[in-house]
Amino acid sequence: IKTRNYRIAVIPGDGIGIEVVDAGLHVLDYLANESNGDFTFETDFFPWGCEYYLENGKMMDEDGVEKLSDYDAIYFGAVGFPGVPDHVSLWGLRLAICQGLDQWANIRPVEFLPGVPRRLNHPDVDNLNWILVRENSEGEYSGVGGRNFSGREGSNEVAVQSALFTEKGCERIIRFAFDLARTRKRKKVTSVTKSNAQQYGMVLWDEVFARVSKEYPDVETDQWLVDAMAAQFVLHPEELEVVVASNLFADILSDLGSALAGSLGIAASANLNPVKRTPSMFESVHGSAPDIAGKGIANPIGTIGSAALMLDHLGLSEEASRINQAIEETTRQGILTRDLGGTHNTAEITDAIIKNLSKRK
Ligand code: NAI
Ligand code: MG
Numbered sequence: 001i002k003t004r005n006y007r008i009a010v011i012p013g014d015g016i017g018i019e020v021v022d023a024g025l026h027v028l029d030y031l032a033n034e035s036n037g038d039f040t041f042e043t044d045f046f047p048w049g050c051e052y053y054l055e056n057g058k059m060m061d062e063d064g065v066e067k068l069s070d071y072d073a074i075y076f077g078a079v080g081f082p083g084v085p086d087h088v089s090l091w092g093l094r095l096a097i098c099q100g101l102d103q104w105a106n107i108r109p110v111e112f113l114p115g116v117p118r119r120l121n122h123p124d125v126d127n128l129n130w131i132l133v134r135e136n137s138e139g140e141y142s143g144v145g146g147r148n149f150s151g152r153e154g155s156n157e158v159a160v161q162s163a164l165f166t167e168k169g170c171e172r173i174i175r176f177a178f179d180l181a182r183t184r185k186r187k188k189v190t191s192v193t194k195s196n197a198q199q200y201g202m203v204l205w206d207e208v209f210a211r212v213s214k215e216y217p218d219v220e221t222d223q224w225l226v227d228a229m230a231a232q233f234v235l236h237p238e239e240l241e242v243v244v245a246s247n248l249f250a251d252i253l254s255d256l257g258s259a260l261a262g263s264l265g266i267a268a269s270a271n272l273n274p275v276k277r278t279p280s281m282f283e284s285v286h287g288s289a290p291d292i293a294g295k296g297i298a299n300p301i302g303t304i305g306s307a308a309l310m311l312d313h314l315g316l317s318e319e320a321s322r323i324n325q326a327i328e329e330t331t332r333q334g335i336l337t338r339d340l341g342g343t344h345n346t347a348e349i350t351d352a353i354i355k356n357l358s359k360r361k
């Protein structure tokens with residue numbers, strides 16, 4: 001048989017990013033070894049992040065995006081650490097990659113795992129099947145704006161931060177959400193904006209949503225303002241399935257969703273270039289968590305779940321679902337990190353997940 005070799009660029013980044021990516025790579029190693037030469041993962045490490053910045057004055061190499069474009073996928077930890085301003089580290093690495101490689105769809109499933117104490121107290125919690133679809137290339141994170149009158153005696157500094165919405169950008173992410181909904185149980189898309197106050201960009205979004213929805217008569221639709229949606233997550237979670245929103249709103253709602261499901265530490269995500277013109281990037285939803293970094297106690301589930309999303313994207317969907325089953329089995333057994341009320345550390349959770357993977361052989 002011919003061995004399939006997948007080339008993966010690994011960027012552990014900062015803080016717990018380094019610890020959880022290491023955990024995820026153990027899982028990938030196990031699967032590759034077990035495949036008996038069916039497939040292999042060739043990993044190249046890129047030391048980019050805040051330490052790199054302090055030494056080199058930049059978050060990554062100038063031709064970083066170009067270097068990454070040769071790979072089949074990018075596996076990312078997290079970026080940000082005290083000592084480097086967060087807007088510098090985020091824009092210098094994660095946003096530079098997402099925008100540079102045109103990863104315009106960020107998908108963030110919210111899993112309600114067995115054995116995990118949920119913060120959401122709702123009778124339907126076991127049947128919840130949420131997936132957030134985040135516009136990942138423009139909106140509030142387009143980086144359009146500027147500052148003026150800074151540092152002048154007695155001046156009132158001004159800052160303009162514009163949100164950018166294009167018809168094409170709205171249409172492709174909304175279409176992506178509808179296509180995704182068609183593959184799911186309920187076939188429902190909920191669109192979230194704040195078009196009463198954001199009367200230009202988000203009204204355009206609403207209009208595109210209405211137009212595209214006509215092409216999907218089999219998909220149920222719903223539209224909400226983001227403030228009411230935040231309450232809906234808690235009050236009527238059973239009404240949600242695929243939720244599509246702008247860059248900022250979906251960022252916020254995905255943290256809310258994963259916290260309701262138990263912890264920020266369990267949430268996986270994929271930054272996709274859906275047409276596969278460029279490599280996609282897989283990372284947990286959480287950040288570098290400086291408060292617990294270096295202690296070996298970070299929850300690796302979000303990053304291991306992101307590896308499953310990566311395998312799915314690479315066409316190894318059976319292995320992807322085995323990872324997800326092994327994660328479920330592990331939490332069902334009550335093997336939990338501290339953020340979920342348990343006592344286990346990163347290495348113990350990772351070992352347990354690998355052990356559960358091997359059981360299903
Ligand atoms: P954070 O997600 O790093 O942490 C928020 C809270 O959740 C902390 O109390 C942390 O200990 C906890 N937490 C997060 N992940 C966890 C895990 N896997 N296991 C256990 N507990 C976990 O967000 P925060 O504190 O706002 O930001 C810290 C740094 O991360 C900042 O520099 C920020 O800019 C950066 N950041 C980077 C992101 C990325 O690389 N995609 C996303 C969000 C923040
Ligand atoms: Mg976030």
